[in-house]
Amino acid sequence: MRLQNLSIRRKLILITMLTSSMALLLSSASFLIYDLVSFRHLLTQDLTTQAEIIGYNSAAAMAFKDEPAATATLSALTVKGDIVAAVLYSPDGKMFAEYFRNAKTLPAFVPSRSQERGYRFEGRYLEVWHDVTLNGELLGTLFLQSDMRQWSTRAKRYASICFVFVLISGFFAFLVSSKLQKVISGPIMHLEDIMRTVSANKNYEVRAVKSYADEIGSLIDGFNTMLSDIQQRDTALRGANDELKTRTQELEGEISHRKQAQEDLLKAKHVAEEASRAKSTFLANMSHELRTPLNAIIGYSEMLEEEAQESATGESVQDLQKIKSAGKHLLALINDVLDLSKIEAGKMSLHLETFEVSGMIEEIVTTLEPAIKKNSNTLRVRLADDVGTMRADITKVRQILFNLLSNACKFTDHGTISVDVDQSTEEGLDWLRFRVTDTGIGISTKQRENLFQEFAQADTSIARKYGGTGLGLAITHRFVQLMKGRIGVESQLGEGSTFTVHVPAQVTLETVGPIQAEGNSEAFDAVSEIKIDRDTILVIDDDFAVRELMSRFLGKLGFNVLTVASGEEGLRLAKQVRPVLITLDVVMPTCDGWSVLSKLKADSELSKIPVIMVTIVDNEARGLALGASNYLIKPVDRERLAVLIEKHRITRVASITGTNAVPMSRRAHDPKHREVEAEVAERFNGENLTSRR
Amino acid sequence: MAKILLVEDNEMNRDMLSRRLERRGYSVVIAHDGEQGLLLACSEMPDLILMDISLPVMDGCEVTRRLKADKTTRHIPVIALTAHALVTDRVKALNAGCDDYDTKPVEFGRLSEKIHNWLLEKKAQ
16 A cells, blocks of 8 residues: 555554654764764773873883883783783884784784874774873884774664664654544544545535634535535525426426317317318308209290390380399309308419410400490500519409409499509519599498408498499409408599509419418319419520520410429429420529429329420430420420420310310310300309300 | 200209200200210210200219210210309319310300300311
């Protein structure tokens, strides 16, 4: 175990003991050294003194060259156990007399002649040289050698004492430090204990006990503060957790409650949808049931009217006309109610096509001619120069104008009715504005409030005087809304009214939005079957010049031409418009012709639309393999294109409707084409307005 | 004098339409249901057929389909008479092979114009 990893207690004891032992050792050593040094000095003095005494005693013997006497004097040193050797040298340096405690040591330690004066330490020995004089005359030199036996004995004894002393004091130091270390280690161990308890049990309520006001004391204070902080947070956290749990439970409750509500709503919705379907079916059936007897009433009264006119019974002609007009009024009512219920059920869909505004106005005017003449009114039509084509549901636009104009005719006598059409741009969108102005009876402010509400004719007396269902303006209003347009009215009672309708010049199905609701009921419109625009060709080409040329050329052939510059846009429009045919370029940025063709053919709704590739890329095999009907290489042979288009159109229309499509050249007098106008007339609220061109 | 076959189950409509057509100078053959209509179309070879779509025994669409499948009767124009509101009926009628349609209650002026046009067209062929 490394020293650093020892417990605090052991560390403290160890440190205390090491420190005290070191101090003790150092002080003992210094005393020892001091004592030994001074003792050696004492020994030196002592030996020097002895040398002086022996020198003095042996001076006479030296003077008289009495060697035995000198030897006897030296022999007196036997009592001095530490003197190893003593030698007297004659002035010429020769050994005169000597003494050795142990004869064996002689050759090694004793110099053969006198050399020096004073003392010196030679190894373990102290040597002293002393001149022997008598009355100032040098007689010889004395050499003493001591083995300092006393000194080493003393040193050994001192060292032993020191050792024992250190041992004893170490033991006491251990005892004391063992007791005293608790002052420091005790609180730390306590703190550690508490910490262990806290981390093991997560019990933040325990507190460490502070024993002293020292650093550890403040450490314990800090620890306790931290503990109480944690405890507070823990409590708060627990509280928050509990609250969260409660909230979660509440939320779960709320969710299940809402789910229940949602299910209830869904059920209610299904019930409502079912009811709506039932209503639609009921209306369709009812209208059929109502029409059958009406058919007979109108038919027989018309027939009788003809007969009466032939037999010239004037009175009954008028009565029969009244029966017939009442029947037609009833029919108009049924049609209007049906229209409204369709709008309300979200089943009224838009069939968009591009058409000439002027042509449409002309048709309406022709159809309305009898109504205009009826009250001896004059009609003025003003078309602004910039009004060209618009893209909208022509039937609905026609009916909007038809309703407004026939109302104007109805409520104006010997006056002027005018139609103004112009174009404007608002917020980046082109709008067409239709204004229908009359000089008729006008509408009061109060009457204007409910003008566009169902069954709200301006006045009940009006119904009696002028007829009408009171639904015309409501339907007009709904149709305008359906095309995301707006309608407004200005009027002065007795002076006339002006109805203004704004319709986007390019109505799109997106702008129609949720009104295009899904419908499962087949009672009304089979949208998917009749949606195909028989006269529209979609041209997909990124080259502006090609689009222009195709547009002009196909336009001359009598088609509506839609041109787009990109494959994506082409796909989108194809879905929306369902053109009778598509011409497609291959080399285009982003989405090339091949992928457009694949996507068209992969879409079950679009796969039947014939696609003629018109491109500079010579890869007919690939085009036909991907499902193209024909492959033309630019520059295009126009005659061939015309023949192909006509061929596809006939096959296509025939496959959609099951009829033999009438070739282009004969369409002008096609009875089917006039049916639309006649239908509008039939829906009109007034009488005798049916086109009989 | 053009011969028109009127297939209509409603007695009043049948009576009225036939009388008015006769007044316009057409000779009218009447059938009460689809099956009779089919038989009469084959035996009488009319110049034009007015076909109600909702008929007992065999509906107008089926009759038209059979007439259009037969070489001898294929050329006869068939005008379907359908309830005004039921666009699906119109589509059904056109899909079955009817050449044209008109809505009931019949607007006689319009219908007679249609008849006139179809007879002219037939003559032109």
